[in-house]
Amino acid sequence: MTESIATPELSAEQVSTITRQTNYGTWRFQKGWKPLTIVDAEGCWFTDGAGKRYFDLSSQLMCVNLGHKNPRVIESIAEQARELCYVTPGYATDARARLSSKLLEVLPAGLEKFFFTTSGTEANEAAFKIARMFTGKNKIISRYRSYHGSTAGSIAATGDPRRWAMEPAGKIPNVVFAPETNCYDCPIKHTYPTCNIACADYIEHMIRNESDVAAIIIEPVVGTNGVLVPPPEYLPRLREICDRHGVLMIADEVMAGWGRTGKWFSVDNWNVKPDILVTAKGITSAYVPLGLCATTGKIADFFEDHYFSHGHTYEAHPLTLGPAVATIEEMQRLKLVERAAELEPYVREKLLKLKDKHPSVGDVRGLGLFFAVEIVKNRKTKQLFNTMRDKVEGKPLVVDQIVGKMMAGGVAIQAWVSHFVIAPPLIVTKEELDLGIAALDEHLAIADALVE
Numbered sequence: 001m002t003e004s005i006a007t008p009e010l011s012a013e014q015v016s017t018i019t020r021q022t023n024y025g026t027w028r029f030q031k032g033w034k035p036l037t038i039v040d041a042e043g044c045w046f047t048d049g050a051g052k053r054y055f056d057l058s059s060q061l062m063c064v065n066l067g068h069k070n071p072r073v074i075e076s077i078a079e080q081a082r083e084l085c086y087v088t089p090g091y092a093t094d095a096r097a098r099l100s101s102k103l104l105e106v107l108p109a110g111l112e113k114f115f116f117t118t119s120g121t122e123a124n125e126a127a128f129k130i131a132r133m134f135t136g137k138n139k140i141i142s143r144y145r146s147y148h149g150s151t152a153g154s155i156a157a158t159g160d161p162r163r164w165a166m167e168p169a170g171k172i173p174n175v176v177f178a179p180e181t182n183c184y185d186c187p188i189k190h191t192y193p194t195c196n197i198a199c200a201d202y203i204e205h206m207i208r209n210e211s212d213v214a215a216i217i218i219e220p221v222v223g224t225n226g227v228l229v230p231p232p233e234y235l236p237r238l239r240e241i242c243d244r245h246g247v248l249m250i251a252d253e254v255m256a257g258w259g260r261t262g263k264w265f266s267v268d269n270w271n272v273k274p275d276i277l278v279t280a281k282g283i284t285s286a287y288v289p290l291g292l293c294a295t296t297g298k299i300a301d302f303f304e305d306h307y308f309s310h311g312h313t314y315e316a317h318p319l320t321l322g323p324a325v326a327t328i329e330e331m332q333r334l335k336l337v338e339r340a341a342e343l344e345p346y347v348r349e350k351l352l353k354l355k356d357k358h359p360s361v362g363d364v365r366g367l368g369l370f371f372a373v374e375i376v377k378n379r380k381t382k383q384l385f386n387t388m389r390d391k392v393e394g395k396p397l398v399v400d401q402i403v404g405k406m407m408a409g410g411v412a413i414q415a416w417v418s419h420f421v422i423a424p425p426l427i428v429t430k431e432e433l434d435l436g437i438a439a440l441d442e443h444l445a446i447a448d449a450l451v452e
């Protein structure tokens with residue numbers, strides 16, 4: 001008989017200290033990292049070790065779409081663990097078949113063959129390899145305002161400064177960057193609609209001049225880099241360009257998928273069908289780590305007699321698949337996609353009021369329950385308070401001061417360089433939205449005082 005050794009209880013302070021001493025804090029200088037110990041979470045709220053509650057205005061990392069502690073999803077994790085924790089991906093499992101059938105119900109039509117991973121970055125790696133094997137071409141076009149993940153392929157395709165530290169050797173070659181679509185601050189200095197979507201046409205120019213282009217990867221609604229919603233013509237135009245040149249369209253829906261924009265997937269806002277759709281986060285509401293790379297039947301057919309040269313030990317891991325079925329069923333039962341669409345005008349109006357009131361607010365944009373509030377030093381010139389370089393050099397950012405104040409007041413919000421991301425769990429109530437937005441309203445005064 002083995003003797004049981006009681007683990008001594010750790011205080012919240014000890015939990016934080018041990019974590020800080022033994023773990024890396026991601027995307028930051030380690031100096032100054034003092035992780036807050038979180039002990040509980042329910043609905044749109046989480047609780048720290050001192051018992052203080054925080055309203056989760058950004059669904060952690062824009063991923064807990066169902067809210068915390070959904071009982072059905074929790075039960076599905078336990079059920080799956082009791083039934084079957086692991087078998088090699090070469091076998092079929094009940095969870096795998098049930099999730100695949102469920103995905104066929106909610107994904108854009110035509111996406112019918114799946115590769116499951118345990119993260120968004122791995123799902124993008126799979127997409128790049130599949131695109132290259134299928135087309136026999138090499139280059140991937142991505143856009144500057146984008147994040148696609150942290151591993152060698154997806155960081156190479158990441159336009160934002162998280163790529164810089166990996167250059168030139170820590171990333172795959174053959175990724176070229178196009179300008180993003182940003183109608184607030186257009187990188188090629190056009191104005192919608194007289195621009196006639198020049199940013200899409202420029203991508204066609206790139207395809208012609210690069211040759212050897214396998215795929216273009218886009219976040220249909222750009223997430224971390226600013227909740228950039230394209231004008232209505234953009235994605236249909238890009239689809240035509242891809243078709244004309246035999247280039248695959250990869251839609252990265254890791255953040256924008258799963259009801260966030262008021263549709264199951266953000267491409268559904270424009271009825272555009274990608275050749276490959278990549279997702280993660282909301283697929284299980286982040287309760288367990290799952291990513292998905294979904295391809296068309298045409299791509300699938302190719303691999304009937306070509307070697308599918310890809311795989312992971314944890315591909316189609318049963319413990320991640322069962323809870324995804326429960327997540328989708330819960331989203332359907334609670335009508336959360338519809339709910340995100342219904343709440344959109346309410347949030348938009350409230351945020352536009354912030355813009356009227358605060359001289360530091362340069363722009364408010366979004367769809368569904370996915371909005372950005374961008375702050376600027378000067379509304380006319382659109383000059384930002386901080387640069388991307390400030391971010392990677394660990395300089396204090398104005399947005400972080402505001403995040404700190406909001407957190408102290410019990411509202412957690414994500415920010416990136418010069419904007420805040422408003423993306424609460426889709427179960428959020430109007431009263432909770434009022435509370436979260438009121439906190440932003442209160443502390444925007446910090447930025448207002450710095451306006452020139």
Ligand SMILES: Cc1ncc(COP(=O)(O)O)c(C=O)c1O
Pocket residue numbers: 118119120121122124147148149150219223224252253254255256280281
């Ligand atoms: C659009 C997008 N793609 C890919 C990723 C990477 O996903 P993961 O962090 O699960 O690897 C993220 C993560 O935030 C994302 O927002």
